[in-house]
Structures are given as C-alpha cells and as structure tokens.
Amino acid sequence: MAEPQPKKIIIDTDPGIDDAMAIFLALRSPEITVIGLTTIYGNVYTTLATKNALHLLEVAGRTDISVAEGSHKATKLQVRDFAHGMDGLGNQNFPESKSKPIEQSAAEYIVEQANLYPGEVTVVALGPLTNIALAIELDPTLTKNIGQIVLLGGDFSVDGCVNAAAETNISGDPEAADIVFTSGADVLAVGMNVTRQVIMKDYERDKLAESDGIFAKYLCKILDHYFSYHRHAYNMKGIYLHDPTALLATVNPSLMTYMEGVVKVQTTGITRGVTLFFNNQKRFNEDNEWSNKVKVAVTIDAPAVVKLVMERLM
Numbered sequence: 001m002a003e004p005q006p007k008k009i010i011i012d013t014d015p016g017i018d019d020a021m022a023i024f025l026a027l028r029s030p031e032i033t034v035i036g037l038t039t040i041y042g043n044v045y046t047t048l049a050t051k052n053a054l055h056l057l058e059v060a061g062r063t064d065i066s067v068a069e070g071s072h073k074a075t076k077l078q079v080r081d082f083a084h085g086m087d088g089l090g091n092q093n094f095p096e097s098k099s100k101p102i103e104q105s106a107a108e109y110i111v112e113q114a115n116l117y118p119g120e121v122t123v124v125a126l127g128p129l130t131n132i133a134l135a136i137e138l139d140p141t142l143t144k145n146i147g148q149i150v151l152l153g154g155d156f157s158v159d160g161c162v163n164a165a166a167e168t169n170i171s172g173d174p175e176a177a178d179i180v181f182t183s184g185a186d187v188l189a190v191g192m193n194v195t196r197q198v199i200m201k202d203y204e205r206d207k208l209a210e211s212d213g214i215f216a217k218y219l220c221k222i223l224d225h226y227f228s229y230h231r232h233a234y235n236m237k238g239i240y241l242h243d244p245t246a247l248l249a250t251v252n253p254s255l256m257t258y259m260e261g262v263v264k265v266q267t268t269g270i271t272r273g274v275t276l277f278f279n280n281q282k283r284f285n286e287d288n289e290w291s292n293k294v295k296v297a298v299t300i301d302a303p304a305v306v307k308l309v310m311e312r313l314m
C-alpha cells in the first residue's frame with residue numbers, strides 16, 4: 001500500500017518562544033509538510049511576528065517556505081511580550097533575516113491555498129484568530145475547502161461548564177474566535193485544559209542542552225527566558241508546551257481524545273474571551289447559533305507528547 005501523503009499545513013503564528021518550538025517540530029515531522037507560515041499579533045506585534053517567522057525559517061534553512069503577513073489590528077493590551085521577551089524570542093536580538101514576506105495577506109494566502117488543494121490544507125492557529133476570521137469573510141467557501149482548523153485556544157472542561165479564566169489567544173480577538181467556532185468548518189480546539197498538562201521540566205531542558213542538533217541548540221538560548229517567566233508567573237519549575245501540543249494534534253491525533261459540541265465565545269463584559277462549550281447531545285428543531293459542532297480536546301497523553309517533542313527537537 002502507498003504511504004499516506006504528508007498533510008499540508010499552514011501555521012498561523014505569533015513567534016513567540018513556544019511558537020518557535022512548534023515551527024521546528026513541524027519541520028521535523030514527516031507526517032506533515034509545512035507549506036506556509038502566516039503571521040499574527042499576540043506574543044508580539046504582527047510586524048515583529050513576521051520578522052521572527054522569517055528568521056526562524058532562516059535558522060532552519062527553510063527560506064523556501066512562504067511567509068504571509070497577517071492583520072495588524074492589535075492594541076497594546078493584546079500583545080503579551082512579557083512572557084516571551086521584547087523581541088518575542090527571549091531577548092536574544094538575533095540578526096534580521098534577508099528574506100521577505102510574500103505580497104499576499106495572510107487571509108488571502110489561506111484562501112488561495114485552500115482553493116488550490118480543497119480539503120487537504122490544515123491551518124494550525126497558534127495566536128488570536130483574526131486572520132482565520134478574515135479569511136472566512138473573504139471567501140465563505142473556505143469553511144468547506146479547508147481540511148481542518150486546529151487552534152490553540154480556550155479552556156474547556158468536560159462537563160460543558162465555563163472555566164473562569166479567559167485564555168490569551170481567544171481574548172486577543174473574541175469576535176474572530178466566535179466567527180471561527182461557529183463557521184461550520186472542521187475545527188479542533190486544543191485548549192488550556194489539555195496544554196497545561198504538558199510540561200517540559202528543568203531536567204528535560206538540560207537534556208536538550210546536551211544535544212548538538214541545530215534546533216535544540218537554538219531553543220536552549222531562548223528557553224531560559226520562558227523558564228524564568230514560568231517560575232515568576234506560575235511558581236513552577238518547567239514550561240507549558242502550549243503551541244507544540246496543538247501542533248502535534250495534526251502529527252498524531254491519537255495523542256488526545258476529543259468531544260464534539262458547540263463552542264461560543266463571550267464578547268462582552270468581564271467574561272469577554274471566555275469559551276462556552278455546549279456538549280449536550282440536544283437535537284434542536286431547527287439549526288441555530290448552537291448547531292455548528294466542533295471538536296474539543298478533553299484528554300491528553302501528556303508524557304507521550306513531551307517524549308515526542310524531545311525526540312524531534314534533539
């Protein structure tokens with residue numbers, strides 16, 4: 001039997017230290033082919049996200065991969081550079097790459113690629129969902145043409161209750177997130193309820209430091225900042241592997257289990273950005289805003305995820 005073709009992936013990213021890990025992981029995963037990166041604000045402003053995306057591809061020797069710049073609509077409140085350093089990459093002030101983004105916007109690029117390969121492209125969204133919502137607005141048939149949208153965001157408990165804390169990516173653009181969740185596209189949400197179980201410990205970082213691999217060497221420089229941030233913010237000796245976990249959902253879906261249900265996003269008041277997960281099996285008389293089901297990750301084999309991250313980055 002012929003080997004299955006690698007899945008075509010576009011990573012929508014705001015690099016970001018854990019974004020860098022996810023991008024490198026993707027480039028080391030034979031199950032997927034990264035066809036492009038699109039950039040978004042979140043961990044840094046979009047302009048810097050684009051610079052960092054180009055830089056990371058240069059480090060990887062993969063400047064053949066397209067980078068399309070995304071929406072610039074962020075305000076100061078939507079940018080979280082404290083977790084990742086002012087430069088988004090652990091305050092290392094790496095030299096700027098000579099490569100340039102393509103002319104198309106992120107939304108235009110996503111629409112184009114989905115039309116070119118109907119049903120074959122997976123978008124892995126690691127930041128606020130602005131570009132994805134813009135792409136759906138630009139071409140509503142995207143919801144049919146896109147293979148899957150795997151997004152890192154939200155916080156979902158299994159019984160359909162609300163978690164009190166709004167997650168960064170969803171609160172970065174709640175309106176966009178609500179558009180994506182209710183669009184009818186095949187959406188898989190990987191939220192904090194699973195990613196907070198996936199932790200790289202100090203001793204694992206030390207192991208990474210022993211590797212001669214280019215990705216391991218590079219990451220050890222930028223990870224110090226992320227470890228310090230986690231010690232300061234969460235009083236923990238380790239880091240959450242949010243973005244790598246979401247990326248690995250496309251590489252090996254059996255690392256997680258999923259529930260189907262409807263997700264809506266609160267867009268007003270102090271609960272702005274909270275994800276509501278309605279996983280009742282209720283059959284409505286007619287379709288309404290609670291009818292478009294998505295998949296939500298509810299359990300995860302955390303040790304297997306960390307092991308895969310380590311193996312592929314060494």
Ligand SMILES: O=c1[nH]cnc2c1ncn2[C@@H]1O[C@H](CO)[C@@H](O)[C@H]1O
Nearest residue numbers: 016018080083126167168169242243
């Ligand atoms: O403590 C934090 N505050 C804000 N953003 C964070 C923090 N830790 C990680 N991220 C970033 O936000 C997403 C997860 O919500 C991840 O993409 C990560 O890069």
